[in-house]
Every structure is written in structure tokens, then in C-alpha cells.
Amino acid sequence: MSGVGHYDVIVMGGGPGGYIAGERLAHAGLKVLVAEAQALGGTCLNVGCIPTKSLLNGAKLYAHALYGEKFGVTATGVSYDWGAMQAWKTTTVDTLVGGVGAMLKRLKCEVVTGHATLIGPGEVEVDGTRHTSEHVIIATGSEPVMPAFPGTQGNPKVIDSTGMLAVEQVPQRLAVIGGGVIGVEFASLFAALGSQVTVIEMMDEICPFMDADVAAALRKGIEGDVTFHLGSTVTAVDDATVVFTARNGEEQRVEADLVLMAVGRRPLVSGWGAEEAGLDVSRFGVVVDDQMRTNLPNVWAVGDVTGRSLLAHAAYRMGEIASAHIIDTAAATKAGQVMRWHTIPWAVYSLPEAAGVGLTQAQASERYGEILTATVPLALSGRFVAENGVKAPGLVKVVADAATRTVRGVHMLGTYAPETIWGAVAALETELSIDDLRQVVFPHPTVSEGIREAVWAVRG
Incomplete structure (x- = not known):
């Protein structure tokens, strides 16, 4: 020393x-x-x-x-x-x-x-x-996190996210273990470049932190050749073949050229x-x-x-x-300088993108009992339609508690969602109600107008 x-x-x-x-x-x-x-x-x-x-x-x-x-x-x-x-x-x-x-x-x-x-x-x-x-x-x-499945230790074809960023060529077939943010973003990236991608996720839906409706819409909307095996448990990796138990209890195998371990950090x-x-x-x-x-x-x-x-x-x-x-x-x-954990937004930069903040519908129901919620397609936004068309995946979901009508969660899928969600964060930080948010002027035409459409769609 x-x-x-x-x-x-x-x-x-x-x-x-x-x-x-x-x-x-x-x-x-x-x-x-x-x-x-x-x-x-x-x-x-x-x-x-x-x-x-x-x-x-x-x-x-x-x-x-x-x-x-x-x-x-x-x-x-x-x-x-x-x-x-x-x-x-x-x-x-x-x-x-x-x-x-x-x-x-x-x-x-x-x-x-x-x-x-x-x-x-x-x-x-x-x-x-x-x-x-x-x-x-x-x-x-x-x-x-690198779980020690049989066949993963010392296997050069099993890599983490750091290794995935440095691959010398795009794999023709990519198996992704884990359907969280890391797995979904890499799956979207390589599928867009032509890879045949298979995602194996042990939970019943990808990105379990998301509102269930948004997660399902994201999974269905991801572009390219991507196959999802949900409710499935990986048991081993043989070279670049992933062995897993499917939701129905059957053992299945996915052959790949490379395996990305994306079960989290x-x-x-x-x-x-x-x-x-x-x-x-x-x-x-x-x-x-x-x-x-x-x-x-x-x-x-x-x-x-x-x-x-x-x-x-x-x-x-x-x-x-x-x-x-x-x-x-x-x-x-x-000044109230404390960490407000419930207003931390999340974002996924896949194709399509998604973002959200606050409680999901299920969480709000569990906490408040009676809730108010509405989901609208982003096709109600003129800019979204102009840049993507009416069939492109996109939605906004708003969740509020019925007693006070305070906004408790906003969840988005579609272009510019990560850039837009900060406004919803501000709404939660200041505890705006559905009625307060209806009085906010949104610039037109913008994707952010989807939030306005969602709060006006709330009934009750």
C-alpha cells in the first residue's frame, strides 16, 4: 500500500x-x-x-x-x-x-x-x-447472469450480451435464452438483419414487468423471423442446440449457430x-x-x-x-430529494419500440381494487399513421384508480414511445388525474397525442 x-x-x-x-x-x-x-x-x-x-x-x-x-x-x-x-x-x-x-x-x-x-x-x-x-x-x-446449464461452461457458442455486441458476423440462426429487455432487443436487431431467431422464455409472456396487453402486442409486432417459446425451461445446451421443456411438458430442441444467454443481470x-x-x-x-x-x-x-x-x-x-x-x-x-421508485420509466428499443411508467392494470387492480383504464390504437395519431400506416403495431394504455381518478400508469407501444414517455412520468410525479391530463395541450401532429386520446377514452 x-x-x-x-x-x-x-x-x-x-x-x-x-x-x-x-x-x-x-x-x-x-x-x-x-x-x-x-x-x-x-x-x-x-x-x-x-x-x-x-x-x-x-x-x-x-x-x-x-x-x-x-x-x-x-x-x-x-x-x-x-x-x-x-x-x-x-x-x-x-x-x-x-x-x-x-x-x-x-x-x-x-x-x-x-x-x-x-x-x-x-x-x-x-x-x-x-x-x-x-x-x-x-x-x-x-x-x-450466466446460469450453469449443462453444456454452457466453456462453450464458445454460448455468449452473453457483451459477447453478442462483438460477434464478427451476423448468425443465420440465433437462439436467445431469456425474453426480457436484453433478449427482445437482440432478437429484434438480428431478425431485422435476416437472422432466424428463436426466443425461449420461462415466463408466460415476454418482458413480465410490462402490462400484459403491451407485452403481448410487442411480441406479436416484432418484425422478422422470430419464434417465441413461452413457459419453457432450458435444461441443456449441446454445442449450439438448446434443449428445453416446453409448456406442454415435451422436450424440444432448437438448433442454432449461436446462443445468447440473456436471462438478466x-x-x-x-x-x-x-x-x-x-x-x-x-x-x-x-x-x-x-x-x-x-x-x-x-x-x-x-x-x-x-x-x-x-x-x-x-x-x-x-x-x-x-x-x-x-x-x-x-x-x-x-426540496423532497428522495427516490420515487414508482415513477421510474422503462423502455425497449426493439422494432416496434415500447415504453411505460407506473402500475400495470393487474398491479393497479391489486392495489386499488376498482380502477379506470382505456387502451387506444396509435392509429389515432396523425403522425403515427403518416409515418407507419394504420396497420402498424401501436397502442397507448392508461390506468387510474377509480376513487381519485389519479393516473397510476401509462404504457405505450410504437414509434417514439421511449421519447414520449417522459410526459407520462411527469404526470405521475405530480399526481395528475385523468381530468387534469385532459386539459394538457399536446402538440399536433405528434405520437404523444396518443396519450390524450387514451385519457379521453377512459369511462367512469
Whole structure:
């Protein structure tokens, strides 16, 4: 061990939650150290959100070029270049990673590359160098889950999402184990590029966090050659053949060229001193309150490591809340700076896209008993029809409790859904009622008008 540096705050991890905390704290004039073992930006920026969206954008452009005739645009000799798509992905990632580093440098936030270990409150070691601080923020992120099915260990044809982003060529046949966000986005990506894709999901529907109507519509609307086996349990992998027990109890096999293990991610809670430091860790992740405090004094945790919401934008907000309380806890408390878990939106960037926030119809019924709900097709939006046609998959569903008519959930399927859902988030944050939302003026023509149509369709 060598050297000792003292800081106001040490941030363990440079992913979305960590680097946004570093930015906010340094902007307030605090002396901050961000320790990142690999590259700034974490999973999201390097091997998650950004690279997948870069490749999906290429796949969507390719699909649009192939099927543009009905819009009066005919392209001949349409093809895609996987190598060029990968190069665009790399350029995008490098640009954004560089931007994060430049921002932290401009704010005089010190960044060190190395493995950080929590020694205890106010004490962190980075590759043998001991540092002290008034506060520590843990932002160690998450890792892919790789179940040990027979035939998966050491099998080069079974890869996780990180490996899928780096494949040298598009597989002709792709088997995807897991029908969550990661599995659905990769299935959509490669199906759009011509792969024959099979998705094997143990639950009765894909993306079980979604409202059931939206999940079913998304599954049916995904473009390309995609087959779903729902309610099915994988038992083994033989080379690139997946063996599973189908819903009816029969054993089935899917032959593929490559197998993507996409059963989710889990908080990274080991290997950095959590247990040794006495941190409270449950089976879900590091335990925090709504201000992101852990059980240790002046030790905070944000992002995936908490297990509360494994989404980059949730990590951003957690980092901001922890930072606000470190900077001035009295002011942060007065301003209501707490994590409101029920207003974290989700988004899936498949073809078609989907997004939502709040309670599903089933959850609202369980919590409130009597509810109000309405579902309308996005074909009621002039822009949606102009850009997609009336038969394209798209809908908006609104859920409210009957007693107060307060909006409790908004769920969307179709073009621009992820870009539009923030308005529904604001409605839930401010607890608008169906009647309040009816008074909001939506710009025309926009896909967002689907929300207006849905609230006016509510009866009761």
C-alpha cells in the first residue's frame, strides 16, 4: 500500500450513477475522486444501452430501406455492412466515453483507473493506494447472469450480451435464452438483419414487468423471423442446440449457430469489500433507503448495485439524490430529494419500440381494487399513421384508480414511445388525474397525442 489522498467524496465506479454523482458533486465545488476499474460510462455506455442502440439504429435503417415502397421511396441493391455497423458503434461509444471524461476533467473531478475496495466508512483502497474521504458512494454496477446449464461452461457458442455486441458476423440462426429487455432487443436487431431467431422464455409472456396487453402486442409486432417459446425451461445446451421443456411438458430442441444467454443481470456486490466492511447486503443488492444511504455512516450506494432498478436513468437519479444530500442534506430534504421508485420509466428499443411508467392494470387492480383504464390504437395519431400506416403495431394504455381518478400508469407501444414517455412520468410525479391530463395541450401532429386520446377514452 502506498500514498494517502483525502477527498470530500470518493465514488467507487464510473458508470451512469457514479459519473453523474461525480459531476454534480464537483460542480458544487467538492473535492471528488472517481475510481473506475475499466472505462468510464460503465455497462450502459460501453457494453449496454449505447452500443445496442447504435446497432439497432442501423438495423432499423436497413429495414426502412427494404420496405419503403409504400411511402414512395424505392431503393435498389439494399444491403448492410456489419463491419461498418460495428465501426459506427465503436465511434459512438468512444465519443461519448471521451465526453464523460472531458466533463469530469473540466469540473476538476479526479479520475483514477483501478479496482476500488471499500475498507470502511471514509476509507477506500484503489490498487494498493489508500484514500480517505468524508463520504463514499458505491456504484459498482452489475454483471450478466450466466446460469450453469449443462453444456454452457466453456462453450464458445454460448455468449452473453457483451459477447453478442462483438460477434464478427451476423448468425443465420440465433437462439436467445431469456425474453426480457436484453433478449427482445437482440432478437429484434438480428431478425431485422435476416437472422432466424428463436426466443425461449420461462415466463408466460415476454418482458413480465410490462402490462400484459403491451407485452403481448410487442411480441406479436416484432418484425422478422422470430419464434417465441413461452413457459419453457432450458435444461441443456449441446454445442449450439438448446434443449428445453416446453409448456406442454415435451422436450424440444432448437438448433442454432449461436446462443445468447440473456436471462438478466445481477448487482455486483462481491469482490470490493462489502462483507468485510460490514455493509448490509440482501439477496437483491446493497440495501439503501430512499435517500440512497446504506447502513454505514456516510456511505451511499447508487445504480445497479442496489438492485432496486437496473436502469441507467434510474442510476442517474440515484446519483443525483445521493449528491444532493451530501452537498446539503437540509436543503435536499426540504426540496423532497428522495427516490420515487414508482415513477421510474422503462423502455425497449426493439422494432416496434415500447415504453411505460407506473402500475400495470393487474398491479393497479391489486392495489386499488376498482380502477379506470382505456387502451387506444396509435392509429389515432396523425403522425403515427403518416409515418407507419394504420396497420402498424401501436397502442397507448392508461390506468387510474377509480376513487381519485389519479393516473397510476401509462404504457405505450410504437414509434417514439421511449421519447414520449417522459410526459407520462411527469404526470405521475405530480399526481395528475385523468381530468387534469385532459386539459394538457399536446402538440399536433405528434405520437404523444396518443396519450390524450387514451385519457379521453377512459369511462367512469
